[in-house]
Amino acid sequence: MVGVRRRSGVGVVAVAAVLALAGCGGSGGSGAVDVRAEVDESSGVIVLPADRFALTQREGQDIASAEHVAMVLCKRKLGVATADTVRRVIPDEVDDRRFGLWVLAQAEKYGYVPPTSPEKLAAIKRNSDPSGPGVSQEEVAAAKQCVRDDATLKQLDTSELGGGPGYRPLSEAEREMQESDEYQGVVDEWRACLRGRGVTPDVEDLVPQGVDWKAVQELKVQEQDVALAVADVSCKEQVKLVPRLAALVAKAQAPVLEEYRDEFAAQRADMDKKVAFAEGVLRDAGL
Amino acid sequence: MRRLVAVVGVAVALVAGVAPAASAGTSQCSDGDACVWQNFTYSGSFRGMVNDAYDYNNIQWEAGLLATFYITRDSVSSVRSQGRNCYVRFTDGVGHSGKAIDFRRVADGRDYQDPNLSNGGGLGTWRAENWDNRIASHWFFNCV
DSSP states (O other): OBOOOOOOSOOOOEEEEOOEETTEESSOSTTOOOOOEEEETTTTEEEOGGGGGSOOHHHHHHHHHHHHHHHHHHHHHTTOOOSOOSOOOOOOOOOOOBTBOOOHHHHHHHTTSOOBOHHHHHHHHHHTOTTSOOOOHHHHHHHHHHHHHOHHHHHHOOTTTTOSTTHHHHHHHHHHHHTSHHHHHHHHHHHHHHHHTTOOBOSSSSSBTTOOHHHHHTTOOOHHHHHHHHHHHHHHHHTTHHHHHHHHHHHHHHHHHHHTHHHHHHHHHHHHHHHHHHHHHHHHTTO | OOHHHHHHHHHHHHHHTOOOOSOOSGGGOOTTEEEEEEETTTEEEEEEESSOBSOGGGOBOOBSTTTTSBOOTTOOOEEEEEOSSOEEEEESSGGGOSOEEEEOOGGGSSSSEESOGGGOOSBSTTTTSOOTTTOOEEEEESOO
16 A cells, blocks of 8 residues: 555644735734634645635545536436446545645655555556446536536536635736745755755755656656755755745735635635535545 | 748758657647647647646647647647646746736536637636747646
């Protein structure tokens, strides 16, 4: 098994930044936008303000599971053969790498190889088996008909989430922050730290040069990659890269979330409805 | 589409005697694969990948004029998710770092491909952004 043991339950969350915006200081209080960045190394979880208006990993898995169930049932109703069965999707490990690898325990044990459960490893193997079941044209046509006509699938559709008018300025604000001297100064500190350890940083991403990505994609944990990963993450810890960058991105997101708060709140409410509906679909299916 | 890279690639390919693929389009994508194309509408050089990929700078196109050249992180313009039992998440950073967009499976009947990433694509918070010439890695998730 390739996996990182995670502490169950609610971890101790290190709040990286509480940004005092005029009229909105943290969570709660007359519908104020929660503009904190939360970074918790023990659980590997990073939560930026905009994330609170997006599906969590768990919520995404529940909706995907419910869609899967509804699709299988719809195809069966249409009398079309499918290799899919009524089941939940396999939960993925928490592995948030938006700022690159950052959990030291993971780096020390697996380098850049992602934590992967035995069940997911088996699924990946099935996915790559050329003799495995394919998808017939009849099944594709049935799937499209189900998407078009099935009330459950229509209600679970997440295609429209993340596309409102507030998302463009949100992206723009993040991009500007990432190009700022403040943000790049933090990245430069990490790069200098890496160079001090004899490791060359990548010019574009928050990873070192020289990682054997081919070995990583084959889930091979190699000594030299572990050494690079430990140097990478140790430097990130030394310069407090993740909490500082998370705080900067949170600072960039905050005014946009505030300006478009009604849109984002409505979207979150829509997500909550879909999540509740998905949980009902799964309950009805005995899952 | 990186025209300059393409032009240079074509010239080198012709000199090297590399033959263009006989056909193009989504039929190039096999069951189990996360597929990427160099150009819009599933055209140009192509690569299908049955496993996760962490750095497109080190993965070669398998068909088309740029076959055997590296995909690189700034040349993918259309994608298709034909995983048998998993969704695909494309990210704009090496090693799955940065932002991401998600695609379901063909068997799910929707949101499994995008012919033009310049006007956004897939699912998720960042789906409305321009994803043309931006994808650097991918991984399979939400498997069944």
